[in-house]
C-alpha cells in the first residue's frame with residue numbers, strides 16, 4: 002500500500018563528523034563498501050499510521066531487540082545506485098526513479114510497505130547533499146548509495162508479516178571496480194545450486210537471494226573462477242545471471258540478453274543498455290540463451306563477446322567459461338569492441354562526458 006503524505010525530514014547534523022583531512026585520507030583509497038559517510042537517513046513505518054519520523058542523523062549503530070523479525074525471517078530488501086561527480090563539478094544520480102520503482106516492486110513481493118517514489122528520491126538527495134564532500138573527484142570513483150528496508154517488529158510469529166518497518170539510506174565512497182584496466186572475468190556454471198525458481202523472489206532485490214548464493218560463489222572460486230553464472234531452476238540449461246549482474250551476449254553482431262522471466266533481477270543497467278543499443282546502431286533481442294548455444298556460438302565464431310552489467314562494475318567483460326564437464330574461451334579472451342563501446346557510452350553519460358539524451362541524469366548539486 003502506498004500512503005500519500007508529505008514527509009519532512011528532521012535534520013540533526015553529526016557532532017563527530019570527520020575532518021577534511023580524515024575524509025581526504027579515506028577518499029585517497031576508499032576500497033568498496035567498507036567506509037561510510039558521516040550521516041544516514043531513517044524513516045519508520047507503523048501499520049495504521051504509515052511512514053513517520055523521517056530523519057537525517059549521524060551515521061551509527063542500531064539498537065534492536067534480538068527478537069526483531071528481520072533477524073529471523075529475513076524480511077528485508079535493498080537498492081544500490083551511485084552519485085557521480087561530473088566533469089563540470091555537479092553531483093548527479095543515474096535514474097533514481099527507476100530504483101524507486103524497483104524498490105516498491107520488491108516491497109510488494111516481500112509483503113512490505115511501499116515508499117512514495119518522491120520520498121525515496123528525496124531521501125537520497127538529502128543524504129548526498131549533506132555529505133557531498135564525500136562524493137569522490139577521482140576518475141571512475143563514486144559515492145555508492147544503499148537504501149534498504151527491514152522488518153522491525155520484535156515478535157517471532159510467522160503467520161503474518163511484521164507490523165513495523167524501518168527504511169534507511171547509507172552511503173559509501175567507492176573506487177573504480179577495476180584498478181589497473183578492464184580485466185575480463187572467468188565464470189563458473191552452477192549446475193548444483195539454483196538462485197531463483199518461478200514464483201520465488203528472483204526479481205526482488207532482497208538479501209535472502211544473496212544469502213542463498215554465497216555457497217555457489219564460493220564453489221566458483223574453488224574452481225578457479227571469479228564469478229558464478231546462474232542457470233534456470235528446471236533444467237540448468239538456460240542462462241540467467243552472473244552473481245549480482247545481468248548478462249549480454251553479442252551473437253551475429255546483435256546484443257542478446259536473457260529475457261526477464263521473473264527469476265532474473267531486472268537490472269537498471271541492463272535496461273539502459275537495451276535503450277542505448279539503438280543509439281549505437283545495435284539490434285537487441287531478449288530471449289532464452291542456452292549453455293549449448295553459448296558454447297557452440299563461441300566455437301563457430303558466431304558468438305563473439307559476453308559481458309555482465311550492473312551498477313557496481315558498470316560493464317564487465319567475460320573471458321572464459323567453466324562448468325563441471327566443459328570449459329571454453331569467448332573470442333580470444335580479451336574485452337571485445339562492442340563491450341568497450343557500450344561501457345564508454347554509459348560511463349560517459351554518468352560522468353557527463355556524453356549528452357544525456359534519454360534524460361537519465363538527476364542533478365543533486
Ligand SMILES: *Cc1c(COP(=O)(O)O)cnc(C)c1O
Nearest residue numbers: 245246247266268269270311312
Ligand atoms: C542489483 C542486481 C543486478 C543489477 O542491477 P542494476 O540495477 O543494473 O545495478 C543484477 N542482478 C542482481 C541479482 C542484482 O541484485
